[in-house]
Amino acid sequence: MMKTGETAATGKLRALVVAPGRGCYNKEELGYLARYHSDKLAFIEAIDAYRRDLGQKPVAELDAQGKYSFKLHTPGENASALIYACAMADFMDIDRERFDIVAVTGNSMGWYIALALAGALDERGAIEVINTMGSMMSDGLIGGQMIYPEMDDNWRRDKTKTALLDRVIAEVNEQAGCELYTSIHLGGYRVLAGNEAGLTQAEVLLPRLEERYPMRLYNHGAFHSPLLMDIARRGEQALPESLFHRPRLPMVDGRGHVWNPFSTDLARLHSYTLDHQVVAPYDFSQAMAVAVKEFAPDCVIVLGPGNTLGGPVAQTLIANQWFGWQSKQDFSEAQKLAPKLIAMGNPAQRPIATGE
Structure with a gap:
């Protein structure tokens, strides 16, 4: 992990990256993949090949619909893969010449995406885990x-x-x-x-x-x-521990626990991901508190699609007085001068993260 002095020496900003969960791909986000990620055809096609084999609609096709549909775009079997594709592609676009990514975290389904960001799941493993868990209630929602x-x-x-x-x-x-x-x-x-x-x-x-x-x-x-006890049981049976790898980046989970690259127990990571966090409360506020205090980021980058997670992230930063913010007004005024919370789903802020 880089120290603050080393950041100054390299000229890079320490960045905490946050992955979104369900509910962030809405009407305004329709066409997000085509708009920002037409250069990632191989990555998107790999996702879609997996989904075609299961008889599911490709994410490229979902993204290209002429009209946003609650019936089509919000069910877990479609929303999960679509959000993963957008968020992972955004992560690929972060300017590594400007930012040192010191840790990753996510909200709810964003934990599965965080595993992919950190390399704890490879591309094949990520879509298998995300698509499988997202499709578990395709025959009917539980609660x-x-x-x-x-x-x-x-x-x-x-x-x-x-x-x-x-x-x-x-x-x-x-x-x-x-x-x-x-x-x-x-x-x-x-x-x-x-x-x-x-x-x-x-x-x-x-x-x-x-x-x-x-x-x-x-x-x-x-x-x-x-x-969701039964969903957790089915997930553990369907998704073997062999899909998981030691992460290349530190990950902060929904308890505020840090999984470090050189000390991650894969059996425990598998169990947490497919059992504990499925059936126990997900404390995103605690995950953010630990992440900023443990890794001292200079900025927080929230991946798209959308910007529904921007408010909750800002609220956790205010609760921890990070960046000196103690209220909504502090946050709003600071963001006007030089954004430290960078939402890639916000067209005005996206170029800060991508360097474009």
Whole structure:
């Protein structure tokens, strides 16, 4: 790992790279692969050859649709591979003359992408893991997810909202036939997972905010909850440990655990990836906190497609007062001067990462 002084000597910026999860390829992102990655035909074709063998629509074809379709673009068997293709291709475009990538992390499905970024999964292994796990509920979703704010207007943790969410989860689980869990700690938001009865009851108990929340996440199963025990079992059986390799870059997982290149136990990595993080809460906020404190990045690069993860990343940086940010206003003003949070899905910020 490079020290700060060595960064100054090379003239490069230390960069933490963050991979997005589901829900980041929306109407505005249609055509993302064609727009930015027409030079990566071999990489995209390898993904599509794998999917064709399974009778699935190629990601290039999904990206080239004339109109965005919730029915076509949001199911896991399509969204996962499409998002992976976009994010991995973005990673390839980061200007290595300007940036030293010191670590990678990701949110939810972004953990699978982070494994690919770090080389813990090769290209074939990455699409096999991502496509397999993304297709596990193609015959029917198990449960669902909803999102609710856990912050104030300054993008700082609101203890009252935290207590409210914890209380609602406890109350819902006391009711017969209801299951509700914390799924993801997502910066200033909490993602909840549950069965239909549990989610419906949570919608009754949680006060309506901003005419948006609580918000159901369309075509999302009950990820990172005990409801996916069977999915975890099937994933472990379908995807052998031999797909995994020691990473070339440090990786920070959804517990804040660091997997280093020279000390990664592949059996444990396999078990965490296909068991623990499937059925237990994914703490993206903790992953970010550990990543910035452990690797001291000069900037954070969020891969595309889209920029839905930009807010939660900024909120975790504010919570840790990284870059001196203590509020939403601090973040906004600093970003206008010289962005330290660089979203490759943002056309205005993309050239900073690519050097174009």
